[in-house]
Amino acid sequence: MASGTEIPAETVAGRKGALSTVISIDAMGGDRGPAAVVAGLVLSAAELPDARFILHGDQAVLSPLLARAPTLAGRVDLRHAERVVTMEDKPSQVMRHGQGTSMFSTIDAVKNGEAPVAVSCGNTGALMAVAMLRLRKLPGVNRPAIACYWPSRNPSGLNVMLDVGADIKAEAADLLQFAAMGTSYARNSLGLARPRVGLLNVGTEEHKGRAELHQAYAQMSAAASAGEFDFVGFVEGSDIPSDRVDVIVTDGFTGNVALKTGEGTAKLISGFLREALGSTLLARLGALLAMGALKRLQARADPRRANGGVFLGLNGTVIKSHGSADATGIAAAVRLAHQLARADLANRIAARVASTGLAGQDAAATGAEAGTAE
Amino acid sequence: MASGTEIPAETVAGRKGALSTVISIDAMGGDRGPAAVVAGLVLSAAELPDARFILHGDQAVLSPLLARAPTLAGRVDLRHAERVVTMEDKPSQVMRHGQGTSMFSTIDAVKNGEAPVAVSCGNTGALMAVAMLRLRKLPGVNRPAIACYWPSRNPSGLNVMLDVGADIKAEAADLLQFAAMGTSYARNSLGLARPRVGLLNVGTEEHKGRAELHQAYAQMSAAASAGEFDFVGFVEGSDIPSDRVDVIVTDGFTGNVALKTGEGTAKLISGFLREALGSTLLARLGALLAMGALKRLQARADPRRANGGVFLGLNGTVIKSHGSADATGIAAAVRLAHQLARADLANRIAARVASTGLAGQDAAATGAEAGTAE
Known part of the structure; x- marks a missing residue:
């Protein structure tokens, strides 16, 4: 080791x-x-x-x-x-x-x-x-959060979103802690040295959305450098699976609705796809030929592959x-x-939150990638 | 006529x-x-x-x-x-x-x-x-709303959700008005005599979610009979495209995030599907055979088919x-x-909101289906 x-x-x-x-x-x-x-x-x-x-x-x-x-x-x-x-x-x-x-x-x-x-x-x-x-x-943590993976267009195939339901609200300071915790999680689970963090809102323009989001925007901009993440600003629901962001920060009410909406949409479309491919003889034959590709599609978009909400x-x-x-x-x-x-995620998050400047305590940042250190 | x-x-x-x-x-x-x-x-x-x-x-x-x-x-x-x-x-x-x-x-x-x-x-x-x-x-309306269609498993293939972004918040009384306006809209656009209305929340249990949602729950339960809708209680993000509800009521922040999350998920999956079906020779051949069925799938899930947010x-x-x-x-x-x-949607909504009991002013309720009255 x-x-x-x-x-x-x-x-x-x-x-x-x-x-x-x-x-x-x-x-x-x-x-x-x-x-x-x-x-x-x-x-x-x-x-x-x-x-x-x-x-x-x-x-x-x-x-x-x-x-x-x-x-x-x-x-x-x-x-x-x-x-x-x-x-x-x-x-x-x-x-x-x-x-x-x-x-x-x-x-x-x-x-x-x-x-x-x-x-x-x-x-x-x-x-x-x-x-x-x-x-x-953990010492210094005001509001724990539940983080989940989301199928995405990034190289790992996954983005991280939090909070998806630990609580039903979050103030600006909570959102900033979510950014720090989500950064630690993405670094240690997806191996991203410097995750890109986005704040979920109803538009990407700075003047949009609720007051606490404007405060969190300013705080995240200021904390990004010390926290060793890139702050990409506001992102929208359509950006959650995109490759312009790795970690999506939001309150637990909005995050929970978004997560379940994404799951519901995926289920609706896969149901429609199954029905379409079973609808005619030609379609059934086509589906048979494309079986291998369709199975890989399912694996790529399958929520089970990324099963697990993590309490941080x-x-x-x-x-x-x-x-x-x-x-x-x-x-x-x-x-x-x-x-x-x-x-050792919990201790890494504790160290990160405890350090006022949110300075580097995580594996990738110190060059000692977790799970590959032996 | x-x-x-x-x-x-x-x-x-x-x-x-x-x-x-x-x-x-x-x-x-x-x-x-x-x-x-x-x-x-x-x-x-x-x-x-x-x-x-x-x-x-x-x-x-x-x-x-x-x-x-x-x-x-x-x-x-x-x-x-x-x-x-x-x-x-x-x-x-x-x-x-x-x-x-x-x-x-x-x-x-x-x-x-x-x-x-x-x-x-x-x-x-x-x-x-x-x-x-x-x-x-309109007289009596506190907060206008934007309503959108959502591909669904209902016979019409569409559900209605509001507010998806007219404002970024809504009190209980606003949510009740959204229920009345959404009922009018569903009745006159989808021809549903008695739409089923659900209130978007992070769980279906009565104790879940924010205080204004609990108040709105009680108000909608009380208003359903006079408003000629069925109140199905709380629904989750996964229920938005389901056939247990016709009208989904939420605040404009949550609704906007949900709408864009659904669009983003649909786009991600259709992109993955396209890539999967182009990935091998067999898959391409299969896609060719299933072309007709895949086009019908696209039409069924296509947001363009239901294009248009409506300001109510x-x-x-x-x-x-x-x-x-x-x-x-x-x-x-x-x-x-x-x-x-x-x-004549705007006048119907005005009449419905003006009548204290939210009594029947809409087409389907009076037996004179709009657009088929001539």
Whole structure:
């Protein structure tokens, strides 16, 4: 390992002493149940030789599933949790009465330092509330944020947007912190040395939009140099997948609506495409010939490939996978968790936010690219 | 004409005494210039035998274009305007110094009662400002709104969303008025007797979202029966193209971001599709066979088909066409203008807003379907 000091203790100190990356995973609460989670772990285990998993949920359900997955033997630490947080549970109730749920147990493994990162497919609002309650905000962070990937025309094929729903509002100072956190995230997950940050608005002209956006515009312009990002100014909804920006900053209400609107539009068009290609004999024949290309298109625009909203600004990283994630989606979320654990993302964000000038604390900036440092 | 009283004087009193529908059109200010507008009118003239046009712009440019369009002879009244509002002009400047522009002239034809509806491809902010200044808000309307169509899974293939950018905020009372105006618009443009209205939020649970959304939720629930719409409650971004709602109500900031995000996503996917289908010989052959089906897909998801944001809540209807609209896009906007003129939309909205109980004033509700009443 070339730069051992870059890798924090909790990612290398496996519970059996080996150099491993430990990921805490909630087996319950997803729409497809624990079988999908275990199937995802089978994929992840094959892909990530150093990964080990702490799996939280009902032992009576999980033990038989694990017994049928021999490749997971010795790599999964099963933690029994009696209760499950459902999609209908209100965050406030889960915070007060959630002890004993697999979600609490999953987050507490991060709180206790057993794993640097947690993954759950459960209720987003409850997961954010539990993560806030148990992990607490990083020093200096006012408002945590959820960041997501977005299919884009950039070389990596992905842009980052935040906040997509941790909260329903953001002041100018929050938006500036989102820029700093999003920069760290893009640097450590997409390997961009100097991400380009845009502020989502209803037009690109400086006079457009709400007052807090004008304040944030000025603050980001001033902070860009010290924060080691390029501020490209206001961007519009149509720019979210574009190659003129890497990180799109917005409040959690707008970001959540935009994310779901993008997903809904993609689903509508892919549905229309399927119907069109099945509509006539010629079209069906054509679709058969173009099958390979159409599959690559699907992979390129598939939200599952980029599965996982990441909670930034807490003492530990938490990944919210889609509620409907299948094994492929779970594996994508685990891959991201593994990458962020190895990059020590939470501590990098803490250092960046703590440093008044937002000076360089991230991997690419110091030349020690996370995950490739060994 | 079965129900003459439903059709207002200005739509039937053609300038030469014939029964015609007069549409005021700004020839200038679009990205493709006046040639695209005139080409659009050629399509419209063939499609709408009773339509007559007042065309505003530079006579030196427009006269030669009209001379090359013999089918427009006798159907276009050319109004010379020296000046043009550009995409860079600020709304406030245009309001103060915009006299003599084709945009002012286009709106003034509605103000003077020569036409019930105006169409422009120009600068949206300036057009809204000029329309507000010259036409004034309808009695009882606090905040006008821009409504747009959205490709959807409903039988008509279209949903309505408002506000998509007239203003950057909306209080609960404004959102309720948007529900009433959007209901009128959906009834008179899509022929829905009892539109289903949804309020855009970050989740469908009643406790989610901002305070003004909770107030609007209660007000819409109470007003639905008298307003002759069904209130389906909160909807999410993913529901905008769905068949569980016809009219999506939101503030102008969120609506504008959602609209542009949807457009950007559709453009990204169609670009990816084009690249995928051109990537291999087999794919190209397949695309050739499926050509007919792919063209129908494009038509179904094409924003040009539904071209036109409609300004609601003013003394007269104004349609903002896409700045980049080509002849097909212009013709779509003119078709919509013609339909709304014949439905007497502005007066119907005025009556609906004025009546405290939002009682039935619209075509479908009274059984006299606009445009089919003759």
